[in-house]
Structures are given as C-alpha cells and as structure tokens.
Amino acid sequence: MLRTACEVIAERGFGHTRTVDIARAAGVSQALLFYHFGTKDELFALAFAHAARLHQDLLEEIERSAASPRERLRMLMRRSSPAGSSEGWRLWIDATAESMRNKELEQTSRRLDARGRAVLRGIIEAGVASGDFVCADPESSAWRIFALSDGLALQIHVHPKAISRRRATQLVRASAAREVGLNPEDL
Template sequence: MTRGFGRLRREDLLKAACEVIAELGFGRTRAQDIARAAGVSQALLFYHFDTKERLFAQAFAYAARQHLDVLAEIERSTRPPLDRLRTFLKRCSPTTGADGWRLWIDAWAESMRTPDLEETSRRLDLQGRSVLRGIIEAGVASGVFTCPDPDAATWRLFALCDGLAIQVNVHSRVLTRRRVAELVRTAAAAELGLAAEQL
C-alpha cells in the first residue's frame, strides 16, 4: 500500500465513521457498522485504529477539523465585521448540517465519559468562541457594533445556538427552522446594537 493510498483510505474510514455515528450515536455504533458502511473488513478498520474508542475519538477529531477549517476561513477573511458575522451565523447556524449537529450533540454527552472526545470538543468550542469574539471586537472597534462586553455576548450567542441546535435535532417539531434562524438573528442584533434586518 502506498503512503498516499493509506492516507486516502484512512480519511474514507473516518468519513464513514462520522456518518454512521451521526445516524446511530456513539453508544449504539459498533465497529462492524462502520466497516460495513466503508466497505471494508473489521480487521482493516482495527489495523488503522487499534480500538473502537480510538476510532471514535479520531472520527470526532476528523469532523472537528472540517469545522475548524470553516472557522479559520472566516477568521482569515478581510471582509467587514458585519459580513463576517453574517457568514459565521450562517455557517454555524442550528438549522444547518443536521448530521453534523447530531454528531456534536452526541459527542458532548459522550465527552463526559471520554477524555479524548472532551478535549476535542473543548478545543472546537474555544476556537469558535475566539472567532466570534474577534468579529465582535472588530465590529466594536470600527463603530459598526455596540457591545460593552464582547466575551459575555459571545458566550450568550453560543449558548443560544447550542441550545437551539439541541431543540431542532432532538425535538424536531418544537420549532421551525425559520423560527430558529429568526431567534438567532434577533439575539445577535440585540447583543450588538443592530437591527435584526441587518443580519
């Protein structure tokens, strides 16, 4: 097996693992389920990952890297703060990527018992808050936003998005996606001294 093929195969296995875990959850997913979805033997799966726990941790880390890439792209952007805020809210909305949100929600629960998942989850949350706080601080500095405490505003907006994501994915008929988007827009506008229509 060439090194390039090995990397490709490993990435395929992690992608399949994320899809299966998002559908079945960490608690109900077996190595056999992931092997079947990836079209490989369990032996090959364990050749790459040694244990099911290591596979789960690396699958979550793989999913986290995809999200961290999105955050890095927003952070590097030279567009005005209001445009970056709109992009951030759209890309991190509780209404987008149901499979991704199911994986995160399940990983949060599993993180209470699995240190590797907790570390990855915490790192992802920290990076997300850092990017949003940076956008808010840039908006305040340029006079576009009014916000006396960007750190507190960041925590409140993250808590709202996380909580709404749980409602949308666990209790799917409680709120429409349109209502969720409106709640996030209204809260962000109130935190930053904007009109909701600006978002």
C-alpha cells in the first residue's frame, strides 16, 4: 500500500491526493487503509518514509561498493540525476514543499538530504585520499553539487521547457567534475 500511495501522491500531489484515491489504486477499502494508517497525515508521512528508505538503500549500496571513488561518484550522479524518474522527483519536490507544514515529512526530508551529502562527501574524501580527486573542502563541494542537482530537478519537473534533461545532466556532471579536480569527460 505504501508503494501505491507513493505512486498516487507523485501523480496527484500531497494537496490533491485523497485517501479514497489511494485505496482505489491499491484495490482496498478506505476503511482498511485507515485501519493500517490511522490518519491521512500518517499515511502520507509513512509513504514518504518508504520512498526515502528505498533511496537510502540505494545510497548505502553505492557507499558499500568496492568500485573506485570515481566510479562511485559516477554511480551517485547517475542515480541522483535531475533527469531521473519524474515520479521520484515529483514526490520529492512535493514532499519538500509540504515539509514546511509537516514536521514528520521535514524530518524525513532532512535526514535523507543529510545522508546523501554524507555519502557524496565520503566518496570525495576517498577520492582525495587515493589521489584520484583534488578537493580542499569535500563538505562544501557536496552541498554545491546537490544544490545544483536539486535546483535543476526543480526546473525539469516543474518547468519542463526551461532546460532539457540532457543539458541538466551535462551541467551537474561538469560541476561535479570541477569540484573534484577532473575534466567533465573523465566523469
């Protein structure tokens, strides 16, 4: 039911999704939905936490990878690309906006953001230690890379004619490469 809730919320948005919409999509009664989740806010918070856990699992897979720092950076950039899944980005963008009014969503959003930056910072630090990267401030670099990626994702998924997916990907790749002392072609 949580996966279905994520799909419906991504399509309709937090503000326009009704519990009956989720129940219908999941093929269950609204009563059963409330039996498991209690309130609409609880359902929405748990659905977003479910999506966040899936992304967290992805981050952990990249973090545990035996690949080189350069390859792990490529993997992270690919998986966090602003040109990625519209459904995933729509859910993330809407949840971030809703986080201003919902403490549980804000906590989930903040934890996942921090985790993503920590993984990126760790990759950069490993690359500096191995001599693959040159970066004086991995923490600041992680902030800049994700800020650019998030901002471009907003443009792609909210203002789809503002920038192409290909151009956004090129900009993030070039920025990430510069942050770690590489040429964009090397990443």
